[in-house]
Amino acid sequence: MSFTLTCPICGPRNAYxxxxxxxxxxxxxxxxxxxxxxxxxxxxxxxxxxxESKEWWIHRSGCGIWFTTSRDTTCxxxxxxxxxxxxxxxxxxxx
Amino acid sequence: xxxxIIRRSPVTFGPKPSTVENRGHWVVALEYEGxxxxxxxxxxxxxxxxxxxxxxxDKFKPVGISIPKQPGxxxxxxxxxxxxxxxxxxxVWHLSGEATDIPPETGYTDxxxxxxxxxxxxxxxxxxxxxxxxxDLNDPARTPPFLIQGxxxxxxxxxxxxxxxxxxxxxxxxxxxxxxxDMVDAILHAGxxxxxxxxxxxxxxxxxxxxx
Numbered sequence: 001m002s003f004t005l006t007c008p009i010c011g012p013r014n015a016y017x018x019x020x021x022x023x024x025x026x027x028x029x030x031x032x033x034x035x036x037x038x039x040x041x042x043x044x045x046x047x048x049x050x051x052e053s054k055e056w057w058i059h060r061s062g063c064g065i066w067f068t069t070s071r072d073t074t075c076x077x078x079x080x081x082x083x084x085x086x087x088x089x090x091x092x093x094x095x
Numbered sequence: 096x097x098x099x100i101i102r103r104s105p106v107t108f109g110p111k112p113s114t115v116e117n118r119g120h121w122v123v124a125l126e127y128e129g130x131x132x133x134x135x136x137x138x139x140x141x142x143x144x145x146x147x148x149x150x151x152x153d154k155f156k157p158v159g160i161s162i163p164k165q166p167g168x169x170x171x172x173x174x175x176x177x178x179x180x181x182x183x184x185x186x187v188w189h190l191s192g193e194a195t196d197i198p199p200e201t202g203y204t205d206x207x208x209x210x211x212x213x214x215x216x217x218x219x220x221x222x223x224x225x226x227x228x229x230x231d232l233n234d235p236a237r238t239p240p241f242l243i244q245g246x247x248x249x250x251x252x253x254x255x256x257x258x259x260x261x262x263x264x265x266x267x268x269x270x271x272x273x274x275x276x277d278m279v280d281a282i283l284h285a286g287x288x289x290x291x292x293x294x295x296x297x298x299x300x301x302x303x304x305x306x307x
Contacts, residue, residue: 009166009181010244014229017245061251062244063166063181 003076007059008067021056023047024068050074105211105275106138108283108293119194126295133217133263135294136282140212143195144269145187149202152179157187157198169240169255174307176267178242178255186242186253188212188267190303192296211275213268214299215282219289220264226285232256232266248281250274265302 003015023046029038047053054070070079102120112124121141149155152162160172163179170177174191187203189195197203215223221233228247232254243254250270257265270278283291 013245059244061246064184064244065181 003071003078005057005069005071005078006080007062007065009063009065010059013059013062017059017061019058019060021058021066024054024056052079102141102208104138104140105272106140106213106279107276108136108138108279110293112295114295114297118192123192124295125297127293129292130294130298131290131292133294133298134215134220134223134286134289134291135217135298136279136286136291137214137216137294137296137299138212138279139190139192139214139267139296139299140207140210140272140275142192142207142212143189143205144207144210144212145197146184146204146206147187147202148184148204149200150183152183152185155200155202157185157203158195167237167242169242171240171257171306174303176240176255176257178253180242180244180253186269188255188269190267190299191307192300209272210269211272211278213278213282214265215268215286215291216258216265216299216302217263219286220266221260223282223286223289223291224266227281228254230254233260233264235259248278250278263302 004012005015005018006012025042029042050073052070053073054068056066056068058066072079100120110127112126113128114126116123116125118141123141124138147157155162157177158175160170160175160177162177162185163170166179166181168179174189176188176190178186180186197205224232230243230245230247232243239259240255240257245252247254247268252268252270255267257267
């Protein structure tokens with residue numbers, strides 16, 4: 001199984017050239033008044049949604065750049081252009 | 096007791112070179128018996144190569160040459176090739192093969208002994224590379240010299256197309272030194288049906304000379 005990802009420098013390439021860097025969770029939270037639980041959630045918890053997910057990838061076998069892109073996890077197709085429209089995935093909903 | 100410095104290329108071809116030259120602690124193969132008309136595979140691992148990284152590449156001019164603004168673009172001047180790799184990194188390859196002192200700036204790293212450096216040149220060169228990589232090295236939308244970074248024979252490589260199919264194709268390839276043996280074996284195997292032969296540095300120098 002494979003799919004295509006678009007490196008901002010090298011263009012569309014086989015996904016085997018890339019390394020997955022996890023979901024885009026937005027900027028690192030301010031450490032002031034940050035509880036250990038919130039920090040743990042930021043580091044370890046993921047949304048794992050069936051649908052469009054904004055993710056970090058590295059072009060490991062190519063130019064080495066880190067970038068974000070959106071992927072539809074139900075069909076493994078890159079949703080091009082959507083990544084620029086969103087800052088990050090929505091925050092996790094707390095129970 | 097004196098320590099004699101010996102620098103060894105990671106590449107060994109089957110036949111022994113007929114002419115060699117000692118240059119800067121390297122034994123450089125200049126010519127092989129029966130090189131023929133090509134295509135040729137040439138070991139250029141002795142050519143000095145630097146990696147250069149900085150947050151603002153625009154303010155630096157390695158050996159007096161401006162670094163290209165866009166990743167993937169290369170510039171050749173006085174036998175030195177500069178490849179822009181990404182926003183913060185460029186490669187400097189001294190194709191003339193002469194030893195050059197590395198600049199004092201901290202952004203430079205000499206990677207000559209860390210990488211293998213090969214040239215594939217001559218007719219059918221792209222037919223050979225197509226057997227080993229899905230990368231489009233013969234993209235008509237790009238003007239040589241240009242850089243493509245990606246897997247070649249499953250190994251992450253920097254590949255520079257110096258001349259396209261309309262002329263005599265010349266392709267330069269650099270990857271980690273440890274892959275040298277298998278990389279050469281794979282290229283020679285892929286090029287066997289096209290008559291690919293190992294050749295010495297003289298073939299490459301003859302091509303490079305008019306460009307300097």
